[in-house]
Each structure stands twice: as structure tokens, then as C-alpha cells.
Amino acid sequence: MNDTELLAVLIETLQSIAPEVEGSELRQDRPLRQQVDLDSMDWLNFLIGLSERLKVSIPEADYRRLVTLADLVAYLQGRMTC
Amino acid sequence: MFEFKLPSLGADMDEGKLLEWHVKPGDKVKKGQVVAVVDTSKAAVDVEIWQDGTVFELLVEPGTRLPVGSVMATLLEDGESAPARKPVTLQGARKGEARRKAPPPEVAAEAVGVRQAAELAPPGRPRVSPAARKRADELGRDIARIAGSGPGGVVTLADVERAVVVPTAAAAAATPAAAATRQAEMRRTIAAAMSRSKREIPHYYLFETIPLARASEWLAGVNADRPITERILMAALLLKAVAITLKGFPALNGFYRNERFEPADAVHAGVAISLRGGGLVAPALHDVDSKTLPVLMHELSDLVRRTRAGSLRSSEMSDPTITVTNLGEQGVEAVMGVIYPPQVALVGFGRVASRPVVDEVSGELRVLPAVTASLAADHRVSDGHRGALFLGALRELLQHPEDF
Amino acid sequence: MKVSYREALREALREALAQDPRVFLMGEDVGRYGGTYAVSKGLLDEFGPDRIRDTPLSELGFVGAGVGAALGGMRPIVEVMTINFSLLALDQIVNSAALLRHMSGGQCAVPLVIRMVTGAGRQLAAQHSHSLENWYAHIPGIRVLAPATVADARGMLAPALADPDPVIIFEHAQLYNLEDALPVERVWRACDISRAAVRRTGTQASLITYGGCLPKAMQAADELAATGIDVEVIDLRVLRPLDLDTIAASVRRTHRVVVVDEGWKTGSLAGEIVARIAEDCLYDLDAPPRRVCSAEVPIPYARHMEAAALPQVAQIVAAVKEMLNV
Numbered sequence: 110m111n112d113t114e115l116l117a118v119l120i121e122t123l124q125s126i127a128p129e130v131e132g133s134e135l136r137q138d139r140p141l142r143q144q145v146d147l148d149s150m151d152w153l154n155f156l157i158g159l160s161e162r163l164k165v166s167i168p169e170a171d172y173r174r175l176v177t178l179a180d181l182v183a184y185l186q187g188r189m190t191c
Numbered sequence: 192m193f194e195f196k197l198p199s200l201g202a203d204m205d206e207g208k209l210l211e212w213h214v215k216p217g218d219k220v221k222k223g224q225v226v227a228v229v230d231t232s233k234a235a236v237d238v239e240i241w242q243d244g245t246v247f248e249l250l251v252e253p254g255t256r257l258p259v260g261s262v263m264a265t266l267l268e269d270g271e272s273a274p275a276r277k278p279v280t281l282q283g284a285r286k287g288e289a290r291r292k293a294p295p296p297e298v299a300a301e302a303v304g305v306r307q308a309a310e311l312a313p314p315g316r317p318r319v320s321p322a323a324r325k326r327a328d329e330l331g332r333d334i335a336r337i338a339g340s341g342p343g344g345v346v347t348l349a350d351v352e353r354a355v356v357v358p359t360a361a362a363a364a365a366t367p368a369a370a371a372t373r374q375a376e377m378r379r380t381i382a383a384a385m386s387r388s389k390r391e392i393p394h395y396y397l398f399e400t401i402p403l404a405r406a407s408e409w410l411a412g413v414n415a416d417r418p419i420t421e422r423i424l425m426a427a428l429l430l431k432a433v434a435i436t437l438k439g440f441p442a443l444n445g446f447y448r449n450e451r452f453e454p455a456d457a458v459h460a461g462v463a464i465s466l467r468g469g470g471l472v473a474p475a476l477h478d479v480d481s482k483t484l485p486v487l488m489h490e491l492s493d494l495v496r497r498t499r500a501g502s503l504r505s506s507e508m509s510d511p512t513i514t515v516t517n518l519g520e521q522g523v524e525a526v527m528g529v530i531y532p533p534q535v536a537l538v539g540f541g542r543v544a545s546r547p548v549v550d551e552v553s554g555e556l557r558v559l560p561a562v563t564a565s566l567a568a569d570h571r572v573s574d575g576h577r578g579a580l581f582l583g584a585l586r587e588l589l590q591h592p593e594d595f
Numbered sequence: 596m597k598v599s600y601r602e603a604l605r606e607a608l609r610e611a612l613a614q615d616p617r618v619f620l621m622g623e624d625v626g627r628y629g630g631t632y633a634v635s636k637g638l639l640d641e642f643g644p645d646r647i648r649d650t651p652l653s654e655l656g657f658v659g660a661g662v663g664a665a666l667g668g669m670r671p672i673v674e675v676m677t678i679n680f681s682l683l684a685l686d687q688i689v690n691s692a693a694l695l696r697h698m699s700g701g702q703c704a705v706p707l708v709i710r711m712v713t714g715a716g717r718q719l720a721a722q723h724s725h726s727l728e729n730w731y732a733h734i735p736g737i738r739v740l741a742p743a744t745v746a747d748a749r750g751m752l753a754p755a756l757a758d759p760d761p762v763i764i765f766e767h768a769q770l771y772n773l774e775d776a777l778p779v780e781r782v783w784r785a786c787d788i789s790r791a792a793v794r795r796t797g798t799q800a801s802l803i804t805y806g807g808c809l810p811k812a813m814q815a816a817d818e819l820a821a822t823g824i825d826v827e828v829i830d831l832r833v834l835r836p837l838d839l840d841t842i843a844a845s846v847r848r849t850h851r852v853v854v855v856d857e858g859w860k861t862g863s864l865a866g867e868i869v870a871r872i873a874e875d876c877l878y879d880l881d882a883p884p885r886r887v888c889s890a891e892v893p894i895p896y897a898r899h900m901e902a903a904a905l906p907q908v909a910q911i912v913a914a915v916k917e918m919l920n921v
Binding site: 205206320321322323324325340341342345347348349446448453456457510 | 717772793796798840844847848850877878879880881882917918920
Binding site for chain 2: 127128146153157167169
């Protein structure tokens, strides 16, 4: 899966939680939770959705590294290959 | 063949315990002979037999409790010979019990009151329960437009509440016009409740910064071993901490109605949940203080999901005893809450963030996660002093997350 | 460890006798026979005939003697074999015990405790089976208690003796053999003889009851729970003065009421409770209140007839279901 495909999966998962999100309007280098109204429950559900769709585990200790969409893409690419 | 049954040995005896047999199979017995000793819970009583015969089989073991009327033994009448095949041996008193049980008394349905009222209702006037009428008034709803589901088509409280819970995301998705109407209705409901709160409730507000280093560490430890679907959020921990602390502060948990405070027996925390299309619902998580964290987390997650899908239960809508809001999720420092009447308090949490904290023991400045908790409470019911003690107790409790 | 209702009552008596030399027990067969329902069994040997006194079959006489002893500074506990017989002593209870403090301008208190057996279900026929608690609950000047649990059987006597006014404790005949774990001492000792108790919390209806009907209401609640109906059970515990706060709070939670009372519906305590609810909580009601009471006949002797005359679990369940339209 290349970065563009992965980003599409991210946006889809996000839209299942926050239907108002427009993928084209999101800045990849800005904190996601500043751009989308997500509380901690939404955020958890977002990560659960990603871990289920991509079959990766996301330890809680790694949460702090996941701030922007770009962080997520880089992190998940690493988790999927290892 | 005849049966020897446990007799009633006093007007208040309904069962007895066989202590001892004085006879064995094959023994000849005479009328008036003591054949067994039975404990009636008043005394050990020697039990006599009232017919001559020969003991055929003992059906009950010493130590067995059995109801009055149970068959304890079978005997052969004088001159009667033993049957070729022994009857099935019974244990305990089952056979006797089965025989003794009378059919349940017929229930005469006393429906007259309700049915007659239904028939006598004058045509044209809708039948509405007093509670439903009052609730509809509070919510500004037209009762005539609500369909009744009670006996004889009575409009009940649940009917009114069902009619109100509709304006949520999923239900509103039908058409934009309907969605707009629902939005307007929800806005009106919130407006009515919040105006009433500010009009009637003399709020006081208190704030306390609560260090969460230990709670965060402890939660990280708990979650490290759990798959992502079973991880517990700080929000659940805070909710439980509030509920446990509230048990010591009944004046913050309950309702102010009819000019007086009614403390609640249980802690049903109303969880403020914002809806994506705008608006707010605060349905109840029941008995929060007595639930384990994993259960609470599961229920919280389910409640949020159902709230946003528009499938709440009426009990969840009507019975929160206090509200807890986590506005810090959106990044604010602290909350000054508006109490949801008839509740008497609201606990708010700001953002959990690292802050400079002076260690009270060593005097050192350290950077630690902390949260600002706030209490908005009804001054008619409690005073600032109690409120301050509550926040202090909450702070203390959160320093020992392993205790709950 | 499980304790019977009877044993709990006996322990409470034993403790009261041991702790206060002014306390003594009297009544028909309380001494040598050990009590008609064996409550005072063994106490004669332990405390002697001065303090465990058998009386002649004369309710008016020995209840009157109890009133006199209380006036004279003693703390008498008088046992009346069954509520039907207490009618012979009504004059002493209603005209003397209940009124003397009032009529003496507060000079003479009557710290008397009367224990009475009440209720049916034991095939004792009409003259030993009635539930007339409401007659006493009607009278100002006396406190009327109805312990329905082992904890209350253990805990109610001490505060009753401490009350400066006469207290009647109704022991339902069907409860003596009830066995349950006695809670820790701190709990039963905190027995509050002014409050009703919520025995089970629920959301869809309140079953309000007392005495011998409490186990039936609890069983009905279990059966209803199995069909997904969640009801609250209120044990009145104190029949006078009624704890209207607890009743009203429950009605405001559940909005539906079924009162279960072994008395007859006409002129009953159940009627009083429904009236109070109508006065104070009308706008909280989501359905007309219902009552499950005894049939309006003298309680029959025959077992099946007696069962048919008394409130039963099936009737309670049916009343709730009908109210909920299920």
C-alpha cells in the first residue's frame, strides 16, 4: 500500500466517525485534532478502526507520536511492514 | 400400604428436619409409637405414628429438611404382604413436596378500575397521565400530537420522552428540512432547561487543579496489557472517581423538586455528549460507583455510540442524578458548568495537560500531567464548604487509582 | 451465618433484658411454654419468673398492667398472642397508653412496647389470622412498627424501648421461620424506626408493602425482572408515622405504584398511602395507583381458600404488567 492509498483509508475511517470531514480540506502537517472535532472517545474509535482495517496493533505508548496525518501515515507504514 | 407423613407440630411450623429414625424396615409399629425425631426449629419433637403396621421403606434420610405433609415412610397394613418389586427409592422430600403442592391460587384480575375509566373517558379529551402532561409542559410540547401507548391509549411519560429523544444525528439525517426542524427543537429544549437553571438555581463554582501523574501512569500500565478495543480512557476513570467521591457527599447527588432536595440512592452520572450536528445530550450511566472500570468503559463507549445514533432509552434520559462534562477534550482549561435541573450539581473537567507543579513535600518544581476539575453546585442544597471538601476528596482519590 | 426471624427477635429480647433491669416481658405463655411462637424460649430459665411473667388469659388486664408499670418507671414488653385478641385491650392501648402523655400535659410518659402477632397464612382460621395493623396506625400517640427482615427483627426492639411513647411491634406469623444472614452489627444497630427502606431499586414501578407481604413483593420483583420489568420495592417498616418522603421519592422515580397490603382494601393502610400519593405526587403519576389486598372476607381456614383470599405473587405481577400495558 502506497502513501496515497493509505491516506485514503485514513480519511475514510475518519469519515465513519466524523461524517462532516472533507479529505481535501485537511492539512497533513497540522495536528489532526485541531482540524477535526474529535474527543478522546472519537480518537480511540478512529485508532480502533485503523488497527482493524490495516491489521496492525497500536500500543498506547505510541499515541503521543500520532499527531498529524503525516505522522499517522509514516507510523502505520512502519507497523505494516514489520 | 399406607404413608407416614410429616405432621404439623405447631401452628407456625411449615417444615421440619428429620433428626433420627427410631424404626427400620421390617419393624412392627403400634399406634402411638414414637417412630422419628424431628426438629421443628422450636424443639426436637418425638413423632408418633397413628396406625398399626410394618415399616416397608424409609424414604427420608436423617438431616433432611422437608415441608409439612411430606411422605417420610411407607408401611404395610397388618396382614398385607410386601409387593414383589420395591418402589423407587426417593431422596429427600421431593415426592412429598410434589404431592403436597396445591395448584396456585387463581388470580382474579382486578382490572375494573382501569378499564372502567377507559370506557368512561369523555370523547374528544385525550387521555394523558399526569406525569406525561407535566413533562410535556416542561418541554413545551403539544400533548395532542403525541400518540399514546399506555393501557387504553393513554399518553404516558415514556411516550413524551420518546417524542423528545428523536432529534439526534442519525434520525435527523432523513431530509435536510427535517434535520433543521429537529435542530430547532433540540435548541428549544436546551434553551428551556438552561434558562430555567439560570433563573432558578443559585449556582456557586469551585475549581481545583488535580495532579494526574499517578492516575496516568497507572492507566498506562493497565492499558499496556489490553488490546486497543479494550483500552480504558481517562474519561472513564474520572467518571468513576466522581461517582465514588459523591457517595460521601449526598448533597451533590439528587434532585431539587417541589421546594426541597431529594437525595438519590444511586449515582447515575449524566455524561454530557455533544452531537456532531450541534446540540448536546446528557444521558445517564447507571450506578457508576459500583461498576468496574472495564464495564464502565464499555458502557460509556456504548452510550456515546447510541447517543449519536439516536437510540437512547427513556430511563437514560430521565434519571441522571448529576452531570459530568469533559469539555477539556476540546482543549479548554476549565469549565463553569450550568446545572441541568432538577439536578443539583455538575462536575467539569478541563484539558489533561502537563503543567508546572510544585511538589508539596520536596518543594521542587516539576512538570506533571494535571487537570482542572470544577464543581457547579446548587446553593439551595449545599454550601461552598461542602463543595470544597468534595473537590479535595476527588483530588485525593485520584492520587490512588489502584484503590478503584 | 443464617439466623431466623424468631431467633433474631429472641436475641433482641435477651439483650434488652440483660442490659436494663427495668425491662421485663409478660404475656400469655411467654414463660414456661416459651411463647406461642417460641420467641421467648429459654428466657424464663435465664432471667427468672420476675422478669419473664406468664399472665392469665386477660388481655385487658395484662396490657393495662403494662401501662401501669411503664408509668411507674419500668420498661415493660408485653406480648399479645395475636392481633385479634388485642381488641380486648383496645381501651388500654387507645384510651390510656396513647393518650396519657397528651392528657397529662407531658407529665406522664408511657414507655411501653407491645409485641403482637399478625397476619394469616398458617391455617389458623378467621379469629387468629387478620391484619388489623391499620387500626393502630390510625391512632396518634403510638408508634407502629412492622419488621419484615431478620435485621429489623434484631434491630427494632432497642430503639422501640428507648422511645418515651408506646410502640407496637407487629410480627407477621409467616415470617418467624424466615431465615437470612444477619448483616454486621453496625448495620442492624443503626435501625431507624422513623424511615421506610428501599429493599430493591427499580425504575418502572414501585411496590409499596410491609410485613408479611414483603417476601411476596420481592419474589414478584424477581419474576418481573425475568421478563425485563424493573420494579422498586419499598418496605414501609414504620406504619405510624408513615415515612411519606421515601414513598414520594420512589414515586417520583418510577411514576407507577402498586401497594401490597394484607389488610382489606376498604379503609386500609393501602388506601391511606394511595391517598397521600394522590395528594402529594399526582403530577408524577404515569398510571392510576393499584392495590393488591386481601379479599373482603374473613380469612378462611381451608388452605386453598386461605391462599385465594390473601395477596399473592401472581396478582402483584399481573397488576404491574397491566399498568405497563405489557
